[in-house]
Amino acid sequence: MxxxxxxxxxxxxxxxxxxxxxxxxxxxxxxxxxxxxxxxxxxxxxxxxxxxxxxxxxxxxxxxxxxxxxxxxxxxLKVQEIKVEFLNEEEVNLSEMTIHDLRGAIETELEQIRNRQIEAVAASRDLLEKAVENKIYRVGGDKQYQLKIEKFILHTTLELFVRIEPASLDRG
CATH class of the missing domain: 1.20.5 (Single alpha-helices involved in coiled-coils or other helix-helix interfaces)
Structure with a gap:
């Protein structure tokens, strides 16, 4: 093939x-x-x-x-203002001058926290409450008052809602 x-x-x-x-x-x-x-x-x-x-x-x-x-x-986020409101202002029956003096005393007590970081103030909240509550405020010479914080609101404005109580004599 x-x-x-x-x-x-x-x-x-x-x-x-x-x-x-x-x-x-x-x-x-x-x-x-x-x-x-x-x-x-x-x-x-x-x-x-x-x-x-x-x-x-x-x-x-x-x-x-x-x-x-x-x-x-x-x-x-710093505390820029301090506001104090009294819850029992009418019940205690204090004069406007006394209320103003009490408000000024609390604001003076808390003046050190103005322009501080909110976190630092929140960390020392208990200390601030005790500083306000344990102090006896003398207003008008012989009258003494003690304050009890009912509400504590913290933002750029510190708002305190406070109850006014007459100071007990055994603490003085």
Whole structure:
């Protein structure tokens, strides 16, 4: 058995030349499209990188702003004002001058906590309550009063709701 000499036939030569030429054109087409897609992906990747860098810079700026605002808010979180309200003002039947003197004495007693951090004041709350409650306030010469704190509200304003009681004689 022998192989027929088809390599001499022009139709077979054209067929094989067409296959080789088609493979070359297909390969060139593949390289062209692969290059275009690769270039498009590189451009897209560079755009994404620049966008990420831009967002990272924005995040850094926002973090700095947030830190500055946090510091400002922390500075604002100080006791700025002291308010004293008497719960039994009408029941005790004291004059306006006596009430004013008592309020002034309490505010003078608590003046040291003005412009201090709220956290520090909250930590020493028991000490402040005892300082107000254990002191006997002398108003108008011979009259003595003792105060009992009913409510203690702490924010930028320290609000004390106090009950006025006559001072007991055995404590004096």
């Amino acid at each position: 022998r192989i027929p000499p088809l390599y001499n036939d022009k139709s077979w030569q054209r067929f094989f030349a067409g296959i080789i030429l088609g493979m070359l054109i297909g390969w060139l087409f593949f390289l062209y499209h692969f290059g275009m897609v690769h270039e498009k992906l590189i451009l897209e990747l560079n755009d994404k990188k620049s966008m990420i860098e831009k967002h990272e810079r924005t995040i850094d700026i926002l973090r700095q702003d947030q830190d500055e605002q946090s510091q400002e808010n922390q500075d604002k």
